[in-house]
Structure formats: structure tokens, C-alpha cells
Amino acid sequence: MSDTKAAPSFFYYAMVDGTSAVDSVAFGKDLDARGGSTGWRNLLDLLAADPADGARLVDPSHDFLPIYKLKRAGAMAAGDPKGISVICPGGLNGEGKDAMWQDFRGGKPVAFPLTGGRRVQLLGRHAAAELSAKFIASFMVNPAIEVDGAKRHIASDATSTKGTLFRASLLYLSSHGWLGGFAKGDELQPYPAASPASAPGVTDDPRSAYVPMAAYFVIGKIDASGKGFSGPEWIILAQCSTLNNTTWAPWARVMARSSPQVRGILGYEEASPAAVASISIADSFFNNLKAKMPFYEAWKAANRGQNWAAIVHKDAMGDTLAGWANRPPLSGNALSDYLGSASRAPAQVKIDDPPPPYGVRVFHRSGSSGAEITPDVLDSYTAFLIADDEYRVVITPPSGGDITRVKVQWIHIRDTFQQFDLARLFAQIVASGSGVTVSRKDPKVVVADYAAAQTGAVEITFTATTEERLRASGLAAHHSYLWPRIHLTGKGMADVRLDMKTRGIGYYG
Numbered sequence: 001m002s003d004t005k006a007a008p009s010f011f012y013y014a015m016v017d018g019t020s021a022v023d024s025v026a027f028g029k030d031l032d033a034r035g036g037s038t039g040w041r042n043l044l045d046l047l048a049a050d051p052a053d054g055a056r057l058v059d060p061s062h063d064f065l066p067i068y069k070l071k072r073a074g075a076m077a078a079g080d081p082k083g084i085s086v087i088c089p090g091g092l093n094g095e096g097k098d099a100m101w102q103d104f105r106g107g108k109p110v111a112f113p114l115t116g117g118r119r120v121q122l123l124g125r126h127a128a129a130e131l132s133a134k135f136i137a138s139f140m141v142n143p144a145i146e147v148d149g150a151k152r153h154i155a156s157d158a159t160s161t162k163g164t165l166f167r168a169s170l171l172y173l174s175s176h177g178w179l180g181g182f183a184k185g186d187e188l189q190p191y192p193a194a195s196p197a198s199a200p201g202v203t204d205d206p207r208s209a210y211v212p213m214a215a216y217f218v219i220g221k222i223d224a225s226g227k228g229f230s231g232p233e234w235i236i237l238a239q240c241s242t243l244n245n246t247t248w249a250p251w252a253r254v255m256a257r258s259s260p261q262v263r264g265i266l267g268y269e270e271a272s273p274a275a276v277a278s279i280s281i282a283d284s285f286f287n288n289l290k291a292k293m294p295f296y297e298a299w300k301a302a303n304r305g306q307n308w309a310a311i312v313h314k315d316a317m318g319d320t321l322a323g324w325a326n327r328p329p330l331s332g333n334a335l336s337d338y339l340g341s342a343s344r345a346p347a348q349v350k351i352d353d354p355p356p357p358y359g360v361r362v363f364h365r366s367g368s369s370g371a372e373i374t375p376d377v378l379d380s381y382t383a384f385l386i387a388d389d390e391y392r393v394v395i396t397p398p399s400g401g402d403i404t405r406v407k408v409q410w411i412h413i414r415d416t417f418q419q420f421d422l423a424r425l426f427a428q429i430v431a432s433g434s435g436v437t438v439s440r441k442d443p444k445v446v447v448a449d450y451a452a453a454q455t456g457a458v459e460i461t462f463t464a465t466t467e468e469r470l471r472a473s474g475l476a477a478h479h480s481y482l483w484p485r486i487h488l489t490g491k492g493m494a495d496v497r498l499d500m501k502t503r504g505i506g507y508y509g
Helices: 022-034 124-141 219-225 245-256 277-290 295-302 467-471
Strands: 010-017 039-042 048-050 053-058 067-073 076-079 084-087 144-148 151-154 164-167 170-174 176-178 182-184 234-238 264-268 308-313 338-342 345-350 359-366 369-373 390-396 403-412 426-431 436-439 446-454 458-464 481-490 493-499
Touching: 010 022, 010 124, 022 039, 022 067, 022 076, 022 084, 022 170, 022 234, 022 277, 053 076, 124 170, 219 245, 245 308, 245 338, 264 295, 277 295, 295 308, 359 481, 390 403, 390 481, 403 458, 403 493, 426 436, 426 446, 446 458
Parallel strands: 010 039, 010 084, 010 170, 170 234, 234 264
Antiparallel strands: 048 053, 053 067, 067 076, 067 084, 144 151, 144 164, 176 182, 264 308, 308 338, 338 345, 359 369, 359 390, 390 458, 403 446, 403 481, 426 458, 436 446, 481 493
């Protein structure tokens, strides 16, 4: 195996889009047109075209993965043999009606132990979409294509290679995102013509709507694995929330141990613009880059009025597109060598990861088994809101401290969204500790008051309501994400708040 040593005038970019791909098309066209003296090519163009469809590229190692050459067609993208190459893990425009997924793998079921046994086997386009979503987690950290003579394939998940590897230096990922630091695509639309329609002993119906359970990425999972990126030096996350300040430390750790070290990530701290609205942002961004504005400043200027966010290495603040070939080496791989900023707090700060003022852990118990909800499991059954299951929030005072009052609210997605009365989501709420009184004057918040200060951990257990009530609660299946906000009062602390955005639970209906 050999990695390419690209000439100074030649580099690759790659794009993934889980929704309408019009913004990815605009990004690619702008980079091709405004790259200046620094040459750029689309990494996916190294793949061969489908002989039966010149607008589709073929990856022989990943029969499930839709890769298209696209142009804009109104609010959607459409195939064009001369268009911009984009991986569409949810199918074209995230709709899941792709011809390549009809009778996928002969219509045989594919096993997925994704949801604690609730959905074990998938058929047709549902199986292909699940495999595609799962694969993006590999492609994102290692966007690479192997060329070995006439054989060409994406090698992101390859255990060994013998050809030449070409890697993307610039990565663009467009999808939905959440404050927990994870991303997914659109819901596949109902498709009555999907085949197969059924299979013996399998309950999955590929004609119905479907959202893959696998996330495109979970930053907590990448961080916990000790892995880094291989190739990308600048990354753009065109999605809501995944670059909020709760995720800065894990992002910076992953960036620092990457090869080469990632220089910057540009994205959004909360709501991001929709796909069509992102077209003008892409145009403005690249116009700014063409004018030799640094990446960071170009992103800020293109996103005026938006919830932009950025993590940039201190030595990459002056990086420009025109000067890409002469970008300076990075000195330092500590968290503090990376600078974080966002629209609501535009002054850059050195990223750090201080210990919280008190301890909070969240556990999910289903029947006789249970597990802790941590930042690396947010795409797993452990972090799902399941009817009748228990969710236990454990609060520990600091050393030498105590607890006299705890308040807990489950925030729905983010503060700007509809928030729910606890009774709509939970059938029972119980607090541990001696002399405790539980109240809900505000129906969205549970308050546990302790007559005697508690020097040890206290627990508040939330038992989810029935499946029928959850469906009627107003939660949006496959989109709603609930995370605990805690206020603690005790020795030396008065109503100290902790937002546990990366220890939440998703509702999947």
C-alpha cells in the first residue's frame, strides 16, 4: 500500500449528503470554479461510472452505497453525468427510492442487532440504507479510495490494501445533527413500489418509511475509540448542533491525534440553514476564499445571522484556499492549541476540558439489564427512550460537599424547541435519599428537597410511560432527543446548573 504524495497544485475533496444534496452540489461547483491556483479534484471521480447509468458511480466493495454525479434541479438534486459527485447514504436526496436498492441482495433479509432485538432483520432498501449509514462512520474519518490497476473502490474500512490510496484533504458532510454530537440523514419516504415487499418470517416492510438507526458519526464514540482522521485537514459540518461547545473538547482531542493533524472544523452550534438556504452560504464562503480570506474568517462572514461555530488550530488561523499548498506546519497537539468560537460567543477561547462542579451519571434499565448512557453510545439501544423502561440520574456532590436540593428537567432537542411536561413522558418519578420531598410546581421540572443534607450520591429515577402515551406525547419519532439539565444546591453551591447534552436519550417511535 502507498499513500499519494499529492503535488502542491493538486488535492482532493469529498462530500456526503444525507438530505437534499443541492448544497453539496453548490459546494463542489464552487470549489471547482473558485479554487484559484490550487487545483482540486473530487475524490469520488476516481470511481468508475455505472455502464447503465452515467450519473451513478460504482464502488464494487460496497454494493449498498449510492454515489451520484449531480446537478441542482430546484430544491432537489438530479443525476447528471457531468455533475458533482456525492455519496448519498439515504439514497438520492435522502428519499430512498433508488433503483439500485430494488431487490437488494436478491431480496434476502440482512441481520441487524440494532435495537435490542426489536428489529433484527431488514429487507431491500431498508437494509441497504442501514448499511450505508453505518459505513459513513468509516468514510468520514478515512475518506480514501484505492486504485490498483483497473480496480477502484473506497478503502475507508479496508483492513489491508495493495494499491495506491488517494485521500480527501477537505471533507463536506451535510445532514441532520444533534447537541449530543451525532448526525443522521433524512427519513426514507414511503415507497409502494419497493421490492421485495416482504419475506417469510420477517416483519420489516421496505415499502414503509424508515430512518436508519446507525449514525453517520458520534463524536463521543470516535473520541472514546482513540481514533483520529486520516486525510482531512479542514472539515465542514453542514448540520445542526454538532459543533456546540459541549463537544469542543472531544472534537479537539480527535483532531489533535489525526494524521495529518486536522487544522479546523467549521459548522453550527445550534440550528443550521436548510439545504437550499445553504447554497448562498456556499457561494459566499467560496467568494470570500477566492478573495484570499482565511477559512475561519470566510466561514464567519458567509454565516452572518446564522448559528455558526468553529474549532481551529492556533497555527491554522491564517489558512487560505489559495495558499493551501504552502500552509504552515502545526505546532502543538494539546487541547489548548485549538481555539473554539461560535456566533453567540465569537471571541475565540482556548479549548479545555475542566472537571464538572459535581458528578452526574445517567443509566438506562430495561427489564433485568442496564447500562450507563455515555457520549459514545448515543446511537445505541442504551440511549433510546423505550416505553416502561427506567432512566436513572445519579448526582454526586463534590468532595467535602453535600446536596440539599436537586432539580432535573429533560430538555427536548434544545431550548428553542417545544418542552414537555414530565407527566407526558414518564409514568413515575422517584427520588432516593433520607427526608426527601419531591415536587413538580413547574410540570416540566422535578425538584427533590432534602430535609437533611446528603453527603453521598442521590438518585432520581424516571420510568417511561407506555408506548401508546409516548406516541401521543408530541415527541417526533427519529428526531426527538432528550437530555437532562440539572440544578444542584448544597454546601458552597446555589442552583449550580449542568447541561448533560451528551448523555441523552433519543425517541424512535
